[in-house]
Amino acid sequence: NRRIVLAERPYGQPDDNTLRLEITDIPTPGDGEMLVRTVYLSLDPYMRGRMNDAKSYAEPVPIGGVMTAQVVGQVVESNLEGYQAGDYVLNTSGWQDYALSTGKQVVNLGKRPDNPSWALGVLGMPGYTAYAGLLKIGKPKTGETVVVAAAAGPVGATVGQIAKLKGCRVVGVAGGPEKCEHVVKNLGFDACIDHRAADLAARLNDACPDGIDVYFENVGGKVLYAVLPLLNPFARIPVCGVVSWYNLQGLPDGPDMGPVIVGTLLRMKVRMQGFIIFDNFGPEVYSEFVQDMTGWLNDGSITYKEHVVEGLENAPAAFNQLLAGENFGKMVVKVD
Ligand code: NDP
Numbered sequence: 001n002r003r004i005v006l007a008e009r010p011y012g013q014p015d016d017n018t019l020r021l022e023i024t025d026i027p028t029p030g031d032g033e034m035l036v037r038t039v040y041l042s043l044d045p046y047m048r049g050r051m052n053d054a055k056s057y058a059e060p061v062p063i064g065g066v067m068t069a070q071v072v073g074q075v076v077e078s079n080l081e082g083y084q085a086g087d088y089v090l091n092t093s094g095w096q097d098y099a100l101s102t103g104k105q106v107v108n109l110g111k112r113p114d115n116p117s118w119a120l121g122v123l124g125m126p127g128y129t130a131y132a133g134l135l136k137i138g139k140p141k142t143g144e145t146v147v148v149a150a151a152a153g154p155v156g157a158t159v160g161q162i163a164k165l166k167g168c169r170v171v172g173v174a175g176g177p178e179k180c181e182h183v184v185k186n187l188g189f190d191a192c193i194d195h196r197a198a199d200l201a202a203r204l205n206d207a208c209p210d211g212i213d214v215y216f217e218n219v220g221g222k223v224l225y226a227v228l229p230l231l232n233p234f235a236r237i238p239v240c241g242v243v244s245w246y247n248l249q250g251l252p253d254g255p256d257m258g259p260v261i262v263g264t265l266l267r268m269k270v271r272m273q274g275f276i277i278f279d280n281f282g283p284e285v286y287s288e289f290v291q292d293m294t295g296w297l298n299d300g301s302i303t304y305k306e307h308v309v310e311g312l313e314n315a316p317a318a319f320n321q322l323l324a325g326e327n328f329g330k331m332v333v334k335v336d
Contacts, residue, residue: 003096130158137238142167144213305329
């Protein structure tokens with residue numbers, strides 16, 4: 001049984017000393033337990049926060065502890081009612097090959113789910129985050145302009161496609177021409193701005209002739225600063241993530257943007273609200289999400305792209321790729 005543990009807390013970007021691969025025995029399930037073998041491991045930006053020993057909405061991973069993650073696995077052996085060998089399950093067992101489970105925080109996906117790994121993406125936590133954050137906090141109305149960054153990733157791509165279904169003008173921001181082309185051609189956004197090219201603010205201005213009514217915040221940094229002058233009165237900003245700042249150790253150099261941010265919120269009467277998906281929204285919203293998203297995927301209104309990396313041992317490098325924007329679609333590791 002291979003498992004990847006947190007060896008030391010990183011300063012800035014995680015490096016070769018941050019994570020360690022360990023080999024242990026495969027555990028044997030006791031009464032009321034099952035043994036689950038990981039098939040797909042989800043890599044998500046929030047895991048960077050779990051490496052820090054800082055106050056947050058969740059406990060940090062302890063030093064020596066297995067890195068947290070949702071996985072899709074298959075039951076190998078079960079002494080637990082409701083689960084049989086061969087069942088696919090959504091589990092929270094982290095970066096490892098095998099784990100015992102008592103069924104807590106586990107969802108049974110059945111013997112033959114169509115796309116097992118989608119439970120980690122468009123049909124799981126990132127898809128639900130996009131759905132609830134956009135519709136319940138962003139509250140987009142037909143004809144409004146919605147802007148979202150990390151537009152080729154699982155959250156941003158889903159936000160933009162739902163906003164299109166709601167009749168909005170949708171502008172994505174993504175890193176590089178290839179991602180931008182995908183966002184417009186395959187995902188149906190009206191425009192996509194490459195944040196790595198020059199004149200981000202001017203190009204965003206051109207793409208949003210009627211200003212911005214909803215900015216779905218995924219990245220912070222220069223994208224946020226380019227958005228601020230374009231916000232319309234009564235704009236909404238669901239604050240979902242600030243991935244461009246996750247490796248920061250202190251405040252960055254440069255001017256104090258506090259007056260611009262807070263001043264804009266005041267003058268434009270903007271509502272900016274942070275949310276953590278499983279803390280802000282309950283079972284009712286989740287049921288709405290499952291019903292709507294299943295329908296949209298079945299009728300082809302929503303398209304989904306994954307970036308699959310092979311091999312558990314490649315997860316640490318893949319995680320840094322994710323933070324650096326080198327993923328193209330939802331990052332998952334195929335473990336076996
Ligand atoms: P992605 O797969 O989209 O990966 C992150 C992306 O962020 C990268 O691919 C990169 O895309 C972009 N990025 C990285 N650095 C920068 C930068 N400096 N400037 C602009 N863009 C950058 O991630 P997810 O879709 O899984 O997550 C998106 C956001 O949602 C994250 O902030 C995440 O933490 C947050 N989140 C929040 C949840 C909540 O409950 N609040 C739940 C789930 C996710 P590109 O190459 O296009 O720049």
